Amino acid sequence: MFLMKDIVRDGDPVLRQQAQKVTFPLSDEDRQLAHDLMEYLEVSQDPELCEKYGLRAGVGLAAPQVGASKMMASVMVPAEDENEEPVFKDVIINPVIVSNSVQRGALTEGEGCLSVDQDVPGYVPRSARITLEYTDVDGNSHHIRLKNYPAIVCQHEIDHLHGVLFYDHIDKENPFSKSDDEIFIY
Ligand SMILES: CNC(=O)c1cccc(C)c1Nc1nc(N2CCN(c3ccccc3Cl)CC2)nc(N2CSC[C@H]2C(=O)NC)n1
Ligand code: NI
Numbered sequence: 001m002f003l004m005k006d007i008v009r010d011g012d013p014v015l016r017q018q019a020q021k022v023t024f025p026l027s028d029e030d031r032q033l034a035h036d037l038m039e040y041l042e043v044s045q046d047p048e049l050c051e052k053y054g055l056r057a058g059v060g061l062a063a064p065q066v067g068a069s070k071m072m073a074s075v076m077v078p079a080e081d082e083n084e085e086p087v088f089k090d091v092i093i094n095p096v097i098v099s100n101s102v103q104r105g106a107l108t109e110g111e112g113c114l115s116v117d118q119d120v121p122g123y124v125p126r127s128a129r130i131t132l133e134y135t136d137v138d139g140n141s142h143h144i145r146l147k148n149y150p151a152i153v154c155q156h157e158i159d160h161l162h163g164v165l166f167y168d169h170i171d172k173e174n175p176f177s178k179s180d181d182e183i184f185i186y
Helices: 028-044 047-053 148-161
Strands: 060-062 072-077 088-100 104-107 129-135 141-147 183-185
Touching: 028 047, 028 060, 028 072, 028 088, 060 148, 072 148, 088 141, 088 148, 104 148, 129 148, 141 148, 148 183
Parallel strands: 104 183
Antiparallel strands: 060 072, 072 088, 088 129, 129 141
């Protein structure tokens, strides 16, 4: 199980590398990695376990953040009502954003990242809606449309696979600038 000590922090070159495509069938190592990436999110989103293991809660975790430069990330966006199924939950392997909306969107409160210890205030402008293609751990291909929070999270995690961190997108001059056609999410 990953703990905070296993999370690579900003400054480590692995976070600025282009991750390697994952080959199928998955090796045992890659299957274990996929499991551990999702397990981290599950544990971190449980208040008791999160506290017990001293984790930072997250809804996404990319392989480079645990030192593995592979195109793989876990995403688990819970529903508003915790008794409901998560809005989106999967390990996205070799993900590609095949199309995105002209309309932009951003998390109203800015973004956080498990690999960035300090708060970096500002809007992170992203596509409000995306069409995502990826392969799951069983080798099944997926072609899905996402909007709002899950779309933001997937863009944040896919950025990690290309060596991009959320604050790279923040306007230095005016971190809270926004054009009128941008929507706010979450
Ligand atoms: C600087 N302001 C802020 O951080 C920020 C501030 C306020 C609100 C938001 C919404 C902010 N933004 C933000 N909040 C999150 N969490 C909210 C709490 N949540 C969570 C916490 C506890 C239990 C279960 C859960 Cl689910 C975990 C996830 N996550 C991300 N990101 C950016 S995309 C990847 C994703 C990620 O997992 N980061 C570690 N951003
Ligand atoms: Ni991150």
